[in-house]
Amino acid sequence: MSASPPSLKIGIIGVGGISKVHRDGYLAAGAEVVALADPFEFNLRSRQREWEVERAYVDFAEMFADGDVDAISICAPTAVHAPATLAAAAHGVHVLCEKPLALDLGQGQAMIDACREAGVVLQVGHQLRSHGAASLAKEIVERGDLGRVTHLRLRQAHDWAGASEVRASFATKASSGGGTLLDNGCHMMDLARYFGHDVEEVFARTATLKFDVALEDTAHVSLRFRSGALGTVEAAWTGTGWEEGFWIYGTEGALEYTNRLGAPYLRHAYRRSPGTTWGDTDVSEHRFAGGTPHGRHVRAFLETIVGAREPICTGEDGLEAVRLVFAAYESAERNESVRVAEAPATMAG
Numbered sequence: 001m002s003a004s005p006p007s008l009k010i011g012i013i014g015v016g017g018i019s020k021v022h023r024d025g026y027l028a029a030g031a032e033v034v035a036l037a038d039p040f041e042f043n044l045r046s047r048q049r050e051w052e053v054e055r056a057y058v059d060f061a062e063m064f065a066d067g068d069v070d071a072i073s074i075c076a077p078t079a080v081h082a083p084a085t086l087a088a089a090a091h092g093v094h095v096l097c098e099k100p101l102a103l104d105l106g107q108g109q110a111m112i113d114a115c116r117e118a119g120v121v122l123q124v125g126h127q128l129r130s131h132g133a134a135s136l137a138k139e140i141v142e143r144g145d146l147g148r149v150t151h152l153r154l155r156q157a158h159d160w161a162g163a164s165e166v167r168a169s170f171a172t173k174a175s176s177g178g179g180t181l182l183d184n185g186c187h188m189m190d191l192a193r194y195f196g197h198d199v200e201e202v203f204a205r206t207a208t209l210k211f212d213v214a215l216e217d218t219a220h221v222s223l224r225f226r227s228g229a230l231g232t233v234e235a236a237w238t239g240t241g242w243e244e245g246f247w248i249y250g251t252e253g254a255l256e257y258t259n260r261l262g263a264p265y266l267r268h269a270y271r272r273s274p275g276t277t278w279g280d281t282d283v284s285e286h287r288f289a290g291g292t293p294h295g296r297h298v299r300a301f302l303e304t305i306v307g308a309r310e311p312i313c314t315g316e317d318g319l320e321a322v323r324l325v326f327a328a329y330e331s332a333e334r335n336e337s338v339r340v341a342e343a344p345a346t347m348a349g
């Protein structure tokens with residue numbers, strides 16, 4: 001990968017949990033974080049001191065008004081993604097927006113339209129696309145090495161690190177737009193599309209089993225892809241510890257990635273040698289080095305801005321992930337299959 005031009009000046013909107021990996025990614029790629037914005041002034045000032053950033057604002061509008069920012073990361077709650085993106089586009093500033101793209105499909109489309117009209121990049125923070133295991137898995141799938149893909153299983157689960165409460169900015173629909181299925185599940189819906197392309201229909205079950213929130217903390221979705229393949233997405237705030245994985249099965253091979261196996265590696269099972277048996281197959285294991293998925297995702301954003309690569313995760317990709325989650329919410333509500341094309345545009349209420 002080529003180095004990013006150090007002249008790009010970055011603003012970060014929202015300086016909570018996820019902002020650190022964005023900031024680390026910019027530093028590693030040679031870009032300069034010049035401004036921070038967050039209404040929570042105590043955290044804003046401590047981040048400003050810790051990261052030695054010159055400019056800090058309690059209102060992101062003032063950051064744009066002052067200018068001299070080429071690109072931003074939006075690391076604020078989902079409710080802030082649309083207003084911050086629209087403000088950035090109005091000032092000709094490129095946007096790396098955290099997931100999920102927006103609280104509803106109309107907001108998401110408005111973000112896409114505004115960035116397109118302004119001629120700025122809109123990249124969505126589905127950083128698993130930048131994970132070495134996912135990139136290699138995509139190559140293997142697209143080469144046809146798995147034969148016909150028959151089933152994809154995708155799982156992301158955690159338990160808020162053992163906390164007894166959901167973190168405040170995720171705990172209400174007004175702030176986050178949904179529960180675990182929109183939070184972690186949108187990453188898995190994005191990976192489903194990344195590997196398996198269009199999904200036509202979903203059937204979902206959701207439950208609130210642990211936390212005192214009016215949102216689901218456990219979810220399971222069955223997918224039917226346009227290709228005919230089937231899939232499952234599992235998302236939970238009721239796992240124990242951090243779990244993230246994907247399993248892709250085809251008529252000629254299978255891929256398995258899970259962080260539970262320790263060092264990131266992709267396992268590829270297939271039959272080439274004579275004499276393989278039920279459980280005994282050929283296996284290739286691929287290990288990955290060279291930065292975190294978040295860091296690589298930030299670098300991809302910078303490279304897209306300077307025209308050095310195609311976008312890795314567009315606003316449209318982010319919108320489709322939200323659409324799949326909304327179709328799943330509708331399915332869980334109605335207890336029947338829902339065609340993705342008929343997903344509701346909003347989940348208000």
Ligand SMILES: NC(=O)c1ccc[n+]([C@@H]2O[C@H](COP(=O)([O-])OP(=O)(O)OC[C@H]3O[C@@H](n4cnc5c(N)ncnc54)[C@H](O)[C@@H]3O)[C@@H](O)[C@H]2O)c1
Pocket residue numbers: 013014015016017018019037038039040043060074075076077078080098099100125126127167168169183
């Ligand atoms: N890609 C990933 O794997 C990943 C992981 C965690 C979070 N996220 C996403 O990142 C976003 C932030 O999550 P987090 O875990 O950092 O949450 P957080 O609650 O730790 O931090 C959010 C920060 O945004 C600030 N904020 C609130 N309103 C704001 C506004 N109007 N302008 C600027 N800042 C504002 C808050 O004060 C807080 O400091 C969410 O959309 C979340 O879904 C993505």
